[in-house]
Amino acid sequence: xxxxxxxxxxxxxxxxxxxxxxxxxxxxxxxxxxxxxxxxxxxxxxxxxxxxxxxxxxxxxxxxxxxxxxxxxxxxxxxxxxxxxxxxxxxxxxxxxxxxxxxxxxxxxxxxxxxxxxxxxxxxxxxxxxxxxxxxxxxxxxxxxxxxxxxxxxxxxxxxxxxxxxxxxxxxxxxxxxxxxxxxxxxxxxxxxxxxxxxxxxxxxxxxxxxxxxxxxxxxxxxxxxxxxxxxxxxxxxxxxxxx
Numbered sequence: 001x002x003x004x005x006x007x008x009x010x011x012x013x014x015x016x017x018x019x020x021x022x023x024x025x026x027x028x029x030x031x032x033x034x035x036x037x038x039x040x041x042x043x044x045x046x047x048x049x050x051x052x053x054x055x056x057x058x059x060x061x062x063x064x065x066x067x068x069x070x071x072x073x074x075x076x077x078x079x080x081x082x083x084x085x086x087x088x089x090x091x092x093x094x095x096x097x098x099x100x101x102x103x104x105x106x107x108x109x110x111x112x113x114x115x116x117x118x119x120x121x122x123x124x125x126x127x128x129x130x131x132x133x134x135x136x137x138x139x140x141x142x143x144x145x146x147x148x149x150x151x152x153x154x155x156x157x158x159x160x161x162x163x164x165x166x167x168x169x170x171x172x173x174x175x176x177x178x179x180x181x182x183x184x185x186x187x188x189x190x191x192x193x194x195x196x197x198x199x200x201x202x203x204x205x206x207x208x209x210x211x212x213x214x215x216x217x218x219x220x221x222x223x224x225x226x227x228x229x230x231x232x233x234x235x236x237x238x239x240x241x242x243x244x
Contacts (some may be wrong), residue, residue: 009120009224009225010226012124012224013051013111013113013226013242016225018034019227019228019229020110020136020220020228020229021050021051021053021226021236021240022030022052022220022230022231023052023054023055023130023230024147024210024213025055026056027056027058027059028056029055029058029059029098030058030059030063033056033058034090036054037054037170039237040170040237041109041168042242044166045111045113045164045165049238050184051108051151052109052110053107053217054109054236055104055106055213055216056099056104056105056107057100057105058099058100058101058103059101060085060099060101060180061085061086061099062075062087062098062186063087063090063096063097063099064089064095065090065094065095065097065180066090066091066092066093066094067093067134068096068191069096071188072188073096074186075186076144079186080186083183085100090171092161092171093161093162094147094159094160095162095190096187096189096191097174097187097190098174098179098184098186098189099174101179102178102199102209103176103177103199103209104132104212104213104216105173105175106125106172106175106216107170108125108170108172109168109169109170109222110168111166114167115163118161118163119163120158121163121169122147122161125172125173126147126149128220128223128224129156129157129173129175129216129217129219130142130149130214130218130223131159131218132175132215132218135157135219136215137205137206138151138156138203138205139151140156140157141224144242146161146190147159147160148173149175150195151197151203152198154195154196154197155192155196156176156188156200157196158173159174161243174198176198176199177199177201177207177208177209177212178199178201178207190240200212228233
């Protein structure tokens with residue numbers, strides 16, 4: 001793993017001695033999840049040691065990051081309607097990507113120890129994904145010049161993050177478990193024309209989203225040196241509020 005000299009992944013969190021809460025939310029509409037993230041970021045800015053990782057799936061949607069070239073959106077409105085795919089412009093970095101059932105999405109809401117650690121934070125997310133994939137005997141790797149995780153020349157996990165004032169992260173990663181791969185035909189995934197996408201299923205690994213979420217939790221604890229604490233989704237926002 002490549003980080004800045006002197007900075008280890010387990011030093012990325014400002015409150016690394018505190019537990020990292022994990023909430024498994026099931027299937028959540030993209031706009032609902034985005035609004036939840038905004039509320040949690042605002043609460044985290046005022047809270048003490050209440051980092052969280054949201055794990056979920058989305059209904060089918062294309063999301064356009066701040067640097068998206070709209071030529072990378074190949075399906076027009078009619079085609080998107082026929083395929084049942086929504087379109088949302090978002091405030092994360094990166095180009096266009098796809099979310100849908102069968103894909104595990106992770107949104108860490110974390111206060112970074114330093115705003116200068118953003119690149120190291122992205123590298124840490126990649127490391128978490130690589131460690132989790134190794135659980136399924138898949139050799140995930142980085143590709144120079146790109147973010148995300150690859151198996152050969154095909155991307156299996158995309159990353160796009162936002163860091164708000166106060167060094168609070170949102171958005172995150174999307175790992176292809178067994179999504180409807182034909183939905184990727186409607187975009188140039190992440191704006192990369194000369195490479196493909198893959199999933200655990202296309203690579204012959206049978207796993208449920210929950211099983212992959214288990215692996216992501218274990219990898220998160222390992223890479224970030226964090227103690228994980230399960231949070232009931234119904235209790236999530238209360239748990240993120242500042243202490244009295």
